[in-house]
Amino acid sequence: MVKRYILTPGPTPISEEVLMEHARPLMHHRSPEFSKIFIEVTDKLKKFFKTENDIFILTASGTGAMEAAVTNSFSAGDRVLVASAGNFGERFKKISSKFGLNVISLDYEWGDAVNPEDIKKSLDENPDIKGVMLQFSETSTGVLNDIKTVGSIVKKYKAILIVDAISGVRASDLRADEWNLDIVLGGSQKALSAPTGVAFISVSPKAWKLIEKSNMPRFYFDLLSAREASLRKPPQTPWTPGISIIVAMNKALDMLFEEGLENVFKRHSVLTMATQKAIEKLGLELLVKDESKRGYSVTAARVPEGIDGKELTGIMRTKYGVTIAGGQGKLKGKIFRMAHLGYFGIFDAIIAVSALEMALKDLGYKFEIGAGITEVERVFMENNYLNT
């Protein structure tokens, strides 16, 4: 028997309570029973984003929500600015190009954060930019972009701000309205810790003005159809939604609010810090060098010289039952990514670092065995928000 642990940045571990809700016999999506849950989830997702903007639930993975943001907001030929510091920044560029947008890109080293001043400069130089797109947490590197500052800049221009917060929101604090975020994207399978397959998108009044003017062909992800369906009594989705996922999300949202969003954030930050200090204690180098730019969803670290990243994560998975993520795109094989995201507690951090230690030892890497997990314990006890 190998007992299995999934410690990746989506899917995340899911609580038994949420899985039990997920397994309830399905309600019909036009029934009053489901409508009640649908209204509740929509309201809770507003609190999840800290927004009073409209929010829509899409049955798709996060990439579908990224496409929805692009095809609803713009028309072919529109100029947009994409700030890219990793694999998901590149995805915004690909989607925008596919749909015929005129993309200006700000590219950063993978591991660096987006510099908000560059966005300001680009907006000043290109007054026809209709939208700015970037990630909150860039899942491929673990960097956290300073969206608050970006929001304070973009609000002064006619451009709207589209933030892919899928892996970042609620592991790190995000305040959609206070920070002036026009379109924010989230997913069921990250800090929310529900099963994969549903995404959600918030839309500000400033964004609606663009959406109402956009002539981009779209149907399944059309937000005007979603708005129309949401205004029916009772509110609905335009097409059959992922019912069992939305029901699971309702329970997962309750659990987050019961814990308290502030505590959720503290939990993620302490477990991130403990994991990162442990990795450094093992002599490994974190990908995001600037500590102040590290997010609380996932930690990326470079694989030691002479060791193949794929072999490292392979041993962790097959021999010890612990699934973490490898590098994406140009970082494939060069880094590993350990999430501390969602239904994730201190012993998940211990398990992740313990499996890492044993696999590194198996591969002949030299370090003091136990140093990492000892550091996790030490940092956790020093910073445990439950003690304060």
Next chain:
Amino acid sequence: MVKRYILTPGPTPISEEVLMEHARPLMHHRSPEFSKIFIEVTDKLKKFFKTENDIFILTASGTGAMEAAVTNSFSAGDRVLVASAGNFGERFKKISSKFGLNVISLDYEWGDAVNPEDIKKSLDENPDIKGVMLQFSETSTGVLNDIKTVGSIVKKYKAILIVDAISGVRASDLRADEWNLDIVLGGSQKALSAPTGVAFISVSPKAWKLIEKSNMPRFYFDLLSAREASLRKPPQTPWTPGISIIVAMNKALDMLFEEGLENVFKRHSVLTMATQKAIEKLGLELLVKDESKRGYSVTAARVPEGIDGKELTGIMRTKYGVTIAGGQGKLKGKIFRMAHLGYFGIFDAIIAVSALEMALKDLGYKFEIGAGITEVERVFMENNYLNT
């Protein structure tokens, strides 16, 4: 306590076995454990469609698969033929128009079937038609189109044939390859009886030729990306899929093959016949007049004069706990639709008709109470395939 039964044409009743699989802790979508299931499900879906064509799993509801068929196969300005005999035929027209296609439509009364000869005539008159789209089972009326004949016609032209078989396949027999169907759409939540949120699409070599030439902008539903991901070792989806739904589908597919596809078809046909004879016994009129054109997924019947359809289904749901569907589009309030689809047995048919009887009685409709359920029993016992 009101015990609840969901007897709608999607979502359908789901077996406890499938719900338990659905509630398993999530596997990572790039792990060997999930890859094994993903390969299995893809292979089983080929048997489900009776095809050796490529098949792709999309995380979306059926409407997303309809959009995928349209945006992958054609380019803006292409001429297509849509044969529409209900709400979902209309949806093919709407999607095609949204994406700039030049739509020729063959429109039929809701309750009638598409006449294959009309398709032949239209193809002869318009040799530039690139694709023909229609439903197998039109869920809004319960009619079953003669796709076999349509397939034998369209194969002689350069046009491809796109069949929305979402609610029809495996309640009624469908043979994608034998019938020359180029693109076939299916969903997780119909005869397959898994939760909502996943669709699938098969693609013939003739369709691939069009897809490779299409210049329609698309990203999330791009089948070339799906094909590329499916050719990786191990095969993958391009984006994070609805993992827990696919895992549930694997179990649901096993159950169908264990029963045997021929028995699945017989079960659906006997329970449909029993339900339809019972409804007629109550003095109600079936929407599809021609018995030979009725499918085995859902039965639509006209609400008796003086009774409001919404009130009828409302009483069935609130007072007796039985959810069936009402009319869609222009049939709203005028018909009710009772499914006999998926994980559905003789006593589900009894329950549906019994709740109908009691609600009709509550609304003052005059008939002999018990006549319907007696007829269900009688027809079932006369035709029970398990006895043969």
